[in-house]
Amino acid sequence: MDYLYLDNIDEFVNDQNKIVTYKWLSLTLGVHVNTAKQMLYHYLQQKRNEGSGTPLHATYLVSGKCVENGSKCHKVSVVREDKLNAVKAKMDVTISVHVYSVQRAELKDSSPLYNTDYDAVKENIKNCNKYSTIRCAAAVPMSSAEVQRAQEMALVPPAGKEISKTGLNENTSATPKPSAKQPAGIMGMFASKNASKSQESSKEVKTEQKDDSSLVETSKSKTASKANPMSNLFGKSAQKKADEKPNKSIKEETAASSTAPAIMKQSQTSPKSKIDIKDEQSKVSSALKVESKDTRNKTKRPEVVDSDDEKMESQQKKRRRIKKPQPDSSDDEVVPDSPPVPNVQTPSPKKQVKREHVSHQEESSEVKRRKRRRVLKSHTFVDEEGSFVTEKGYVSESYSESEEEPEPNSQAKDSSSLKQSFGKREEEKKEKREKKTSTANKPTKQPSIMGFFQKK
């Protein structure tokens, strides 16, 4: 074997300051993954022996059997070098240990490892397992029809099937354990607004029990599934399912350090197990098969959901502010502070229900009365400071076509400031009412102008 690769790796690591993972190396040099692992090992040995200046850091992939929480499991984790022996000692049987990556920087968390492989894998996405040893005859790319079907099915089962966000915590040693407790403490100091956010994020931990039968369980957090707009849209059935399943919502910080779910970067098996997931979830069973591999990909999902959720919340918040009736303020210029919305996590159905309720009310009121219309009237009054204020407002009045007497009925008088700074709220309300009036009145006849002159 020629030793040019050592120079190559040296160039990547020292000159370009890259993180060299075995997967990236195998894709870059076009070698089998096992060869890449050996290359890295060899390189590391050589550099360590030379004892040259720049320190190198390495991460290792350790896999083995151990007993956690009283159940046997097969654990696979990426660990930093300094934690390697500790993790190995914890395992009953160590099945494999190999170099995962070599880099100059001391990594604080595992994100750069994923980032490194991302582009390389993306380029080779059709054949990223070209150099890998994992083979599965059943894993063939789906036809586009199947893909579509799978996507539809994916929408229906609880989108609240959260996967642990523990990309941070899966790396048992890449993140030190005391910091696990720290987030809980520091998060508590923040405002309640952020407490709700952290609640969502402090989610489930996956406990994996992989025997030969490979039974795996997931735990879901109720708050997460509840707050999830998708699961709300697809209804109560989804929520029921979520509630039925064993809800082991453990706080991720404390639990993760003990349960340490596995990481395996074996992306090939993930398509297969994904299909399994969808089938299983349609049955109501306590044990779920969840993809255990490629948890880095999975950690994406809760984050996506989180960000969507936050967006929804902020939009809802905005909408709520607009809806709130403006207090009768005589001061045109002051922009009133709308009171903070207390319940941040209002799911969308609530709002929809509210809207419907209001619209129902209005409809019924419309039908009973005589025809109502909205008239722009200006109302002059003296405000607190003694100045005259004229406000134009839409007043809904009832009238009938036979008599052309408008009876002023200031039941729904909304005063909108001339500047219309928060007129948006009013407009929306008015628009709703206008809509209702327009739908209630069948033939809208313009009132004759003579009515103004006749009646005095």
Add this chain to the structure above:
Amino acid sequence: MATLTRQDLNFGQVVADILCEFLEVAIHLILYVREIYPSGIFQKRKKYNVPVQMSCHPELNQYIQDTLHCVKPLIQKNEAEKVVMVIMDKEHHPVERFVFEISQPPLLSISSETLLSHVEQLLRAMILKISVCDAVLDNNPPGCTFTLLVHTREAATRNMEKVQVIKDFPWIVADEQEVHMEEAKLIPLKTMTSDILKVSHSQLFCTESQKLNEIL
């Protein structure tokens, strides 16, 4: 996706949006990697399809967002030369400066999604570089703080002082002390050239104070 040219109002806005988003992520990441704040306040989030660390602290986030909100119009008009994140020690002497040099090409247009995914790829690479920058940088002393500076033109500063983009968030001219770093060592981190940020490319480099080594 429609082709946008420089003349479109949207062009500047799109570029500014992309850049400001990237700057926000980069700033949070630098805070995490350089350990300015305890790692407990950071949370993993996703950007450009990779995990990044973002802080959860509301005031810190607000500060960064407000700053970038004010910087955005400058970028839109192509008046911002560089955005600098200065890390200072307890005595407010700059220890490190992360300089983002921005320049935009005068005559280019953006079009099609492939270009934006290319930009995403480049930004991803930038983020990766920030993550490993501690290999080339020395450790900072404890108790560091940070501040954000923008290098721009005189006219723009006048404007910024006149029109407060965000209320109660004034920008002041930076002290000489904060800007000038003694015995600075320049460490280039990443250069990125793309069709929307071309000509003189977008650079990220770090200057580090040598003096610190002597003290330590």
